[in-house]
Amino acid sequence: MEKISVAVRFRPPNPAAADPSPGGAGGVAADREWRIDDTRVSLLHRAAGPVPGASFNFDHVFDGAATNERVYGTVVQGLIGAVVDGFNGTAFAYGQTSSGKTFTMNGCDADPGIIPCAVRDVFDAVRQTDDREFLIRVSYMEIYNEEINDLLTLEAQKLPIPNRHFGETNMNVRSSRSHTIFRMVIESSSKSQIDSGDAIRVSVLNLVDLAGSERVNKTGAEGVRLNEGKYINKSLLMLGNVINKLTENGKQRGHIPYRDSNLTRILQPALGGNAKTSIICTAAPEEIHIEETRGTLQFASRAKCVSNCAQVNEILTDAALLKRQKQEIEELRKKLQGSHSEGLEQVVLKLRNDMHKSELERDRLAMELEEERKLRMTLEHHLTEQQKKLEGLNNTSISADQFTDSIQLDALKTPDSKDIPDGFVAHRSRYSNDVEFSPMPENLDIVTDEDLWTRLNKGCVTDLDMLEMTPGLKRKASLLQDATSAAPLEETTDARCQRLEKDCISDRQQLEESNARCATLQKECDLLREENLSLQRELSRSKHEADRLIAEKQVQLDDSWAIRAELERDLFSSRQEADRLTAEKQELAGELGTERQKMEELKQDIRVISRAFSQREGQLTSLYTKSKSILENCKASQVGTLP
């Protein structure tokens, strides 16, 4: 789809044009004027500035200084190449009477208009296209009072060249009273033998000069001119209706009234159809024409919204159609077998590989995660153990059951130290805040002495009342009473305590690290799972797309095969029909020959008979003459012998 190209052209101000209406502005400085930029036209009030709602944008805007050559080069020249290449093209001039439509389309000797420039360029383009041969037909017609006249057929109209209807009005001494359509039909086919089966291109170029819309009070039309003006205005109204309908939204648009006038019927392909179209809206710059100019610009704005759908026009012979179908089938087959499907397969394969890799990676990470979890559990367990031991050490000075570990116990043992089977374990239940000495209970004298308790409890004196007596390891009082052996035991326990604390800290660090690693692995695992899912989705989408494309191509291929088969059948039956007709023709020709021969013979017979008849007639005539003279002689002799 491409939009219609719309240009606006202002003619130079006409000094002779005075406002014909009573109280007209002739000679008085205008209050309002049009400001013209490259693509914009706006109405300005000298005192108040831009007039609201009177500003318009177009593809091109030309002021009075623009020549026809420039207008043609900017707006129409591009169409010509397209028309020679097989597209339909239309250019038409629209505007109020005396705004310069005919000047734009026809021009003058010094500045030829669109029609002569277009004809020149069509023939130039044809000359430059070496590989095709062309047939160009030209017609020139007018729509006058809703009747179509051929302007090139002199016999029918008995009008001198130019044949078009012109008439004088107050607005234009030579006002066009009809719409004219200059049409070139361009046919072309390839010169090449190889392409001889190619299509024939047929395109139409319409160059239209519309009659101008007019107001009766300005043109002063009456009688014939008034009647012409009514037809002109009516057909232009129909053109406006078609354009309005075409600019409506697709659903509301409904029926387009092309058939309401001959003008819209002829312009139908150019308006929303199969053609490239350019409209040149001509306008008068004078203040007295502001309302008409505004109407023209509104028409041009609406026309700018119309879209056409131009395509090369080709006529296919059976052979060309068959050739096209074959080419299409070949192309489809290539596409089906070729790079596209291979590419898709490769994509699918790559996706599969990626998915497989990511699955392996995911499994590996899952295993690592499991190992990490196990390690963390072991560490946690170990830590708990260590903490318990540490607490035990903190709570108990010489609680033997806190040293179940034989290595720990060994560290506490002196060479004479021996497990005593029926000894006891003193477990300290709480510390006394104040340093004081409680009386030693008598039954504890075998456990330890007061100093040793004090040292083991780091200065804190045990409330011996609270000591629980548990069966367990018993130590020899003599061993524990030895003051020299108590000091190394105290140092070892502290060192052990510190080591365990250190262990504990490092275990906790390890545990934290392991937890962090575990969380990272978990995240990676989740990401991989997501990636995996998206790869799977992508894979299934690609597969689906590949299947759809293959199915589509298959359908196209099937269709092409079916069309081809049908065409081949048609071709075959056409050939048979042609053979039958040829045979029939030959038979008829034979019969005709025989008939001709017979006729010749008959003619000969007739000639012989005629000759014989003539001879006989001659003989009979002479015989008759002789008999007559004899008879007369006899009569005379008889008369002479009578008495």
Ligand SMILES: Nc1ncnc2c1ncn2[C@@H]1O[C@H](COP(=O)(O)OP(=O)(O)OP(=O)(O)O)[C@@H](O)[C@H]1O
């Ligand atoms: N761009 C221009 N440059 C010079 N003269 C122009 C230009 N445009 C129009 N004119 C002159 O203005 C007058 C009216 O122009 P023209 O006949 O082309 O108008 P029109 O729109 O075809 O009118 P109508 O619709 O009545 O046929 C003519 O004399 C023409 O030569």
